Amino acid sequence: MAAHDAWALICRLFAGGTPVLRATLSSREASVLSVLGKAVKPTVVDQSFVLCPHCQQHRAQVWGDGRGGRMCRCPDCGPVAVEANDGAALTLDEDWLRQKMRLALGIESRDGIDDLGDGVWRLGDARRSPVLLARDLARVLHEPALLDRVRVGSGDIRVITPKPSTPRGSPFGAGVEWMALEDRFTFYGGGITLIGAPPSATPVVIDPATPVNGPFSTDFRWATLPDVQTTPIQFTDGQSRVLGALWSFKGEATTAERIMQRAGLDSAKPSDLFKIKAKDKGKPGPAAQHAAYGALVVTQQRAGLYAMPCAAAGKEVAMT
Template sequence: MLPPREVAALSVLGKAVKPTTVDQSFVLCPHCQQHRAQVWGDGRGGRMCRCPDCGPVAVEANDGAALILDEDWLRQKMRLALGIESRDGIDDLGDGVWRLGDARCSPVLLARDLTRVLQEPALLDRVRVAGGGIRVITPRPRETRGSPFGTGVEWLVLEERFTFYGGGIALIGTPSPPPEPAVADPAAPVNGPFSADFRWVTLPDGDGTPIQFTDGQAKVLGALWSFKGEATTADRIMQRAGLGSAKPSDLFKIKAKDKGKLEPTAQHAAYGVLVVTQQRAGLYAMPWAAVALA
């Protein structure tokens, strides 16, 4: 008969355990479940046991029921928890040691006892691969502290690194995969309302939709920005932009073939909002730069 604590664990263990046959000459006392007592016939076709605390206690047929760990189930679920490919077979290395397969090019050993692996280092040499580490899974012994292995061998304590979950086994503390690098938004404002390359602008008083500029327009706007809001002549601006046009506004004029098109219209309107022109003096300034760079 199983103790109440073990009976309560059955719902969690599920298929991890299976019925087994044990020596029926001794059973756990059905009454106190504290002592194992010898079983004998009661002379009437039944069975009795004599518990040191409870005295004679009747033994039912199911009092001798027992369960055992299904090791095949355990090994298969451990492979799944570690992400071992199904095409890799399980190798029995003998005396309670198995090679479960390779997890990310690292051989994985499962052993009933850590001492078995420590006393026979050749087991590690049998599975070692060039350029890869080895994972060894065992229960934790009472006396061991820290990692018993050197560089290149990772020890996973069975009861600390694995748990029953969803009808299977899960690895605790699995490193999360690195997050995918965020794709930078080319239109995101960096220089005031402008993108990093001045190819885009998001007007504060607009609808929030970025406006895209041509390469030449971006060079003009970048040059204006570099003067930090100072009113500057067209010659200096165009020279810094590296363009041959006479004045900044030349690049924002709407050509006859582009009249009525949304993009050229938006570019022209944005220039009017961003750039202050002193026509008589021939000066141009970008007040946004003075505010952002103050």
């Protein structure tokens, strides 16, 4: 069971791509840190904001208490003392992951690892089949040129990614094999082992834009708003964090400060992320993002409050 929990934590850290506070780990995740060895390592994160040590629900700004200690002010708990270990964080050693994945797949050591950018790597060739490791399946689905860059003749390509939240069939056509990181590999003996395919595996089709949270996809990167655009609207990482933060308040009118703290961003107000820059004027993507924000968010300018009415009946999501 420890190996299963250890691998689940590795996959979560890889999919996230950012350090996590030790305080946010579940008891099962914390219990396997000693098993993981070199797979994870301590790291330094911005100490100007911490997750509230009391409720662990809100990110709050830290300041000195004038007596050598530190405090934060949680919107729910009020002033809370911050200890040194409240900012302790860890991260996945992704070089370790990529090297162990190469060993598990039998990739020859003479093949180097190519960083293709934005969370995609070519690990090398396994039995003459190029292998891509990606942090997000949607990244590969929406940029098929990545496959063309590594394709060798008519040979097959293997794409390895964490499982998305809404599997709906085979994501690729013939010649591309998708391998779910969580299902096809596991942590064993300090390394990574390839697991054989299930005898009657059923292909799954993935549509990352499928509405899960009201009009939003599970990661708030997409919104389906037929009145704004006939096709799903894709958002940037910052925009998706703002929308997820607004959704988490379940329709309650909230100050810009609380929203941006929960989103983990430094902008003054949510609308900053949706302004159309001069260089983007006339482009359909930024215009659709701006229109979507206007359709989804109600602003009380005099009071400085923001609300997302469609989230009133939604389920609160945890922001990381």
